[in-house]
Amino acid sequence: MPAPYLSRRDVLRAAAVIAAGSALPSWFTAGAADPNPVSTGPLSPNDRPGILLVGCGGMGTHDLSLAAKFGDVVGLCDVDAARLEKTSQLYPKARRFADFREAVRTAGTDVVINATPDHWHTLVNLAALKAGCDIYSEKPLTLTLDEGRRLVHAVRSAKRILQTGSQQRSDRRFRLACELVRNGRIGRLQHVITSLPSGRQGGPFVSAPVPAGLDWDRWQGQTPALDYVPERCHGSFRYWWDYSEGTLTDWGAHHNDIALWGMGLEHSGPVTAQAVPLLAPIPGGFSFPSLYRVEYTYANGVTHTCQTVVTEGPGGNVLTEPILPGELPNGVKFLGTQGWIFVSRLKIEASDPGILQEPLTKRKVILPVSDNHMQNFFDCVRSRKDPVAPVEIGHRSVSVCHLGAISLRLGRTLRWDPVRERFPTDAEANGWVSRAQRAPYDYAHVA
Template sequence: MNQFESSLSRRHFFKQSTVAAAAATLPGWFLQDSRSYAAAAPPRSANDKPGIALVGCGGQGRGDTNWAKNYGNVVAVCDIDENQMEQAAKQFTADGKAPVKLKDFRRVLERDDVHVVINGTPDHWHTLVNLAAVRAGKDIYSEKPLTLTIDEGKRLVGEVKKWGTIFQTGSQQRSDPRFRLACELVRNGRIGKLQYMWVGLPTGPREGPFSPQPVPAGMDYDFYLGQAPKVPYNGHNAHWNFRWWYAFSGGQMTDWGAHHNDIAQWGNGTERTGPVYIDGRQLKTMIPGGYDAASDYMVYFKYANGVQMIATNQAPNGVRFEGTDGWVFVDRGQLTASKKELLEEPLPANAERLYKSDNHMGNFFECIRTRKPPICEAEIGHRSISVAHLGVISVRLGRPLQWNPDKEQFVGDREANKWVSREMRKPYDYSFIA
């Protein structure tokens, strides 16, 4: 039995042992401990608030901006779809003053009244918007999955460092104390030596085939497609559903993978590196002419420290850390463990404690003031999504891969190395923001 097959069989063990879990809310000692960290940026005086621009006015971008407006003034909204932009302009009109509306994000970045960019575009647009904003001297809150390719992330990390940008990746689970506690317990040996991590992700949709449809009025579809190949609009490949196509995203492997891989990397202490071995499989065939990102999948990873990880839609949503002395499971609603004492006993005074933030947006604006790195800075966002990209590449190639996380290259594998970047459709390649 190879490692991939043995992962499939362990899945049953995982399901059974979860039944024996000792459920718990956040323990009192941790809450007590956390009280002193509630350090979201206090509101600034009315005339001393940064100007915020929202680029990509969908549900998430508007949600982020609604949060951000506690710390600044929304001065511009930008979208290639007039309807989306109009909705955002209405939502962020304050005291009778509407934000300026611009279709082209490059025009937004020319404005001196814009200090902060909220990037709520689809995944395939994140990097060009982020790189251009970095070069324009803006600070950035960018949605996850941070990139479409590993190469995009390498470029972004380099430029963020060079320009001293304050950059927060929108992986907000990092600012949820439940996830932080789980990672602190694991990193301090509470479950013994960490051996296995289960990253449970949702199942993606298996739908289609879809037929071409007229492009909705007010939408610049070519601009929407951007670097992605020119494909006809079909009513299921723009706005929210872009996630289920490899042209724009990676399906649930990157959509939720961005969140839970980030936590697994944090707990494993590998947030600035990555796995060394990846073996992924698609478990169901997709419908021809329909969504093409794998709906059902299982990816086995191995890290240089010996820790093994499975990311799959076959396990319950969340992250389960298994060690030699027990396990901890965490998701957005619960933190459970193999025994209650594991959670209830306070960590010793000399324990390794992790970056504390209980407010992801507040942490970003606080860092804009202090110029210190936010909790999910570009390098961490890049490394977390690289794990997901590696899984997608292995699934799409249908074979195991060896990865060198220092060089960020596959080992002796010319074919796989081609997948580290992608051909970008002109004019939406890097010259678009030169």
């Protein structure tokens, strides 16, 4: 018998695989009531929180357009005057800031949308917590494992709400896939594949004059002070070790988050990580490997492969067909003893149609329901309950990515203790739990 709780298998066996991207099973959509709802009703004009956006780039302005439905935009902050000016045109009443420390302390700021590059996430979040703000922080939540531990502690000490910008947690397809796996629908889970877009292969790049209005020193923050290179800055910072960890954190923060959710290990992590680069970066160019593969093992025996998709570029939202033989498209595949489920932003499919179509009548595990990630955050700002992607989960999800990245750096298999969050007896690997922070942009900057 392929999975528990199935009764009309023969009727449904006609097709080997079904794609349900546009039509989720009715039993799932009809029964989508949150067992623990947080919404306290529609917002009245009087309880619209004041919103500050820190980081007025592509994602920040998108996030703000969603957040502005639930609050009033009172502040905008960026270290690039041109970006600040452009976003100000959309929100002319909002005050403008170059220093987020001043911005978070300004009266009327209740909520911070943090859409800075990855190397700034933690310091901005710590400053926002110190000022008493709730936070919607973009993924990947941190630059290092140590930042994540500090952030978890700071959020809980300050009793603030933090929603990680892992919006796949508020996507019904991903929730359906994880709920089915968690309830044994594909039998005993054996292996997970997270398939990420490839990064960028480019360079060597040359330095250029710093554009007028960009505070390049502040943009670099805690990272080493270097000459300005346009490809290091806006948007493409994610393909450099200094500021990020390539698509391993950019997309891995999404898909490895789903892997942990499906495994039920979202407060834990792997016990080994073994990463290999599949293409050497060009000297003087983007420094994080554009193609790589990481193999993880977990204490419960589940194995996990996180790999790049050669045929898909870094944007990653569009599935390119055909894929190479054996290559899995951008998404997450759960393989169990009684079948498999593949889920992406485009579709959900399974080895047998019944896996998706048969109602889960005896759910041991009911996952929290959110169909709108930003609304879930604002609901929680009012209810003071945990959002669907709280700080611990954001930290653990990106920890999977950081472990792979450290293995890539060191070129060997690492053993990890997910309880102590240390590498047992591996001083060199433990040296990468944190990174040296360039003064004055260290923790003292926001103390």
